[in-house]
Amino acid sequence: MYLCNPNNPTGLIVTKDEVKQLLDGLPSGMPVLIDEAYHHFVDDPNYATSVPYVIEGRPVIIARTFSKIAALAGMRLGYAVASTENIQKMRPYSMGSINALVKWGGVASLKDTASQIDVKRKTIELRKKTASELEAHGYSVIPSETNFFMVSIGREIQPVIEEFRQKKVMVGRPFPPMTTHMRVSVGTAEEMDRFMKAFKEIFPAKTRTTAAI
Ligand SMILES: Cc1ncc(COP(=O)(O)O)c(C=O)c1O
Structure with a gap:
């Protein structure tokens, strides 16, 4: 299952209660990719990141990018938050490595809160x-x-x-x-x-x- 939250192109959110309802209703073990590219721009308190579901052990994979709030789209850098098992399953499909400039740029942007x-x-x-x-x-x-x-x-x-x-x-x-x-x-x-x-x-x-x- 794939969920883009907040969504592109509407800009709408799926609330934290709705995400819980969705995850609780799925067959156990079904992987859920939640794209949080626009997570940093949310103002509505009814939204929450789904990262805690990964920590709790559900088969959730969170995707984030440095292309939006960090304005580093040209650097082609992003990351996933998922269980070690799911990361290992995805690793063979990785598009390759990132260069040193991109790595340092990503770290600098994370520090620049x-x-x-x-x-x-x-x-x-x-x-x-x-x-x-x-x-x-x-x-x-x-x-x-x-x-x-x-x-x-x-x-x-x-x-x-x-x-x-x-x-x-x-x-x-x-x-x-x-x-x-x-x-x-x-x-x-x-x-x-x-x-x-x-x-x-x-x-x-x-x-x-x-x-x-
Ligand atoms: C929903 C969503 N996810 C992910 C991305 C990924 O951006 P990038 O490939 O630049 O990391 C975008 C960019 O437009 C997006 O709209």
């Missing part, structure tokens, strides 16, 4: 600010716990991507079947202002009653 706190705070602040501006403009936003969110635009996304591109704003690719939603990554304050300006030029203001659901 102050930066992680700062990135988290700024991301949550801008996520909330942009979402409320979009809602005020009449467009509903899926409540996200990640460093991106989805806004319902009420029409097909593909041509809209080009309209944004012409304004020098890059928005997410289509995520079928959600092709009338746009996925927006949270950038800097200045980038989010540019995004909002472009959004308002492309999409007319709607009253709450006509807002897309």
Whole structure:
């Protein structure tokens, strides 16, 4: 079983109670891979990491990446938390080794908790600010716990991507079947202002009653 929590591309979480219900309901021994790539951006107290289930001895494998909160996507570094037995089973499928620079970069980023706190705070602040501006403009936003969110635009996304591109704003690719939603990554304050300006030029203001659901 595979669970992406928080989820990409919706940004939604599966709560800690729901994860427990899911794990308790599975046939014993069934391996569960839980992808926590966006774990660091969560603000909702109803979410919890599933690492304790590994420690407790359940067949859970947690995947984490340095590509998100640590902004080291180009380094291609991630890790899994799992029992020794499950790690040994996965080892033959490993893509190879990592170089020394990547190793030191990963260690430095784990130690730099102050930066992680700062990135988290700024991301949550801008996520909330942009979402409320979009809602005020009449467009509903899926409540996200990640460093991106989805806004319902009420029409097909593909041509809209080009309209944004012409304004020098890059928005997410289509995520079928959600092709009338746009996925927006949270950038800097200045980038989010540019995004909002472009959004308002492309999409007319709607009253709450006509807002897309
Ligand atoms: C859900 C999810 N898991 C894992 C990753 C892995 O990222 P990487 O391959 O850069 O470590 C991503 C990146 O987009 C992601 O969205």
